[in-house]
Amino acid sequence: MWMYLGLLAALFLGLHNLCKKHAVRGNESFPVLLGTVASGFIFIATFYVLSVFYPEYAQQHGYNFQNISWSQHGFIVIKSLIMTGSWLLAYQALKHLPITIVTPIRSAGPFFTFIGAIFIYKEAPNTYQWVGFFLIIFSVLLYSKIGKKEGIVFKKNKYIFAIIGATFLGASSGLYDKFLIQSLNLNPQTLQFWFCFYTILILILILSITWFPYKHKRAAFKFRWSIIAVGILLQAADYFYFKALQDPEALIMLLSAIKRSQILIAVLVGGIIFKEQNKRKKLVPLFGILLGVFLILYA
Known part of the structure; x- marks a missing residue:
């Protein structure tokens, strides 16, 4: 059952990423992030x-x-x-990079979770899982080759490092979630409510230094419907993800990989909506990532 809940989380995350790309276009990333978290908090x-x-x-x-x-x-x-650190880095990257580059790099998150699951939770992978995870990493490297054709040199682009940092922090949060849900026995709605509350306080503190004092920045901000949609879709995704983690048999390394199936929506639908380049070439590493996820589920 927890695998199906993970797939539901992936569906809402894919839609969330599309709306997020729309929300940050031409906007300051930090106030957009505050708006999305606040709308999600109001919802819960x-x-x-x-x-x-x-x-x-x-x-x-x-x-x-x-x-x-x-x-x-x-x-x-x-x-x-x-997660505030992860989101701040991810929003900056998403604003300056194609969604068909950002989302697949974030799909390497299960690899970091995989390592943590082995050493922290003593989860034991089998041969198929090893192959699946390294196939995901290899596919992300292929994306770097395609990115160069769009003028994105991975070694020199600071936003590439930002999305890698965001991916690492996001994976760390995923490992931490298992501790919060299974060791502290927090239920999904309690964790979501207080997590959003404290995240809003942190963002208000940051924006009081970087955004609120500057009138020209506030005037340039454009409110969009997608800001509200991002918050609600994220809460829906988190709810199903946390419900899956409540199952004692749930493996965080597999659940993290299942969530990566969201890239189908981001690459196929997002590439069409935002008219990004090299969509066909990106299907090759996309297939590699999906095959890696499949091997993990098959195992």
Whole structure:
């Protein structure tokens, strides 16, 4: 069951990436990120308010929010710091790079998760899983060759390093999620609510230095419907992802790889919508990544 929940998370993540690319075009990345997180927080907060005023109805429909300790709040703050760093880097990269380059690089995230799952959670991969993960990495290297034809030299482009950093932090957060869900016994909605709350506080602090004081930056900002869509789609994806992690049999290394199937939407649909170059050539490494994911699922 947890694999199907992972596929649902991948579907919403793919749609989320398309909307995110639309939201950051011609916009400052940081205020867009604040808008998306805030809209997602408002979405999940409606269920929180429902649980306060109608606790029995909320509990019957799975909207129960836990009362957590200060130490648990501290662990959630750590997650917020990790993901804020990942998102800040990813939004900057997405603004300056084609979505058909950014998304496949982020698809290397399962490799970092794979390494962490072996050493931290002692998850044991088999031969097919080894082949699958290294096939994903090899396919990402092929994308670097295609990127050069679009004027993107991977070794010299700072936004490439930004998306690699974002990928590493995102994978670290994925490993940390298993600890929060299975060791601290946080349910998905409680984790989502407080994670968004603390992330908003962190972003407001950053923007109070980099964006709010500058009138010309505020005037250049364009609000788009996609900003709200990004927040809601991300909350939906996270909910199914966290529900999958609640299963004691769920393997974080496999779940992380399953989520990468979102690249089908990003590369095929996104490449058409945003009219990006070399779409056919990108299908070759795309197939390699999907084959790698398939090998992991088959294993």
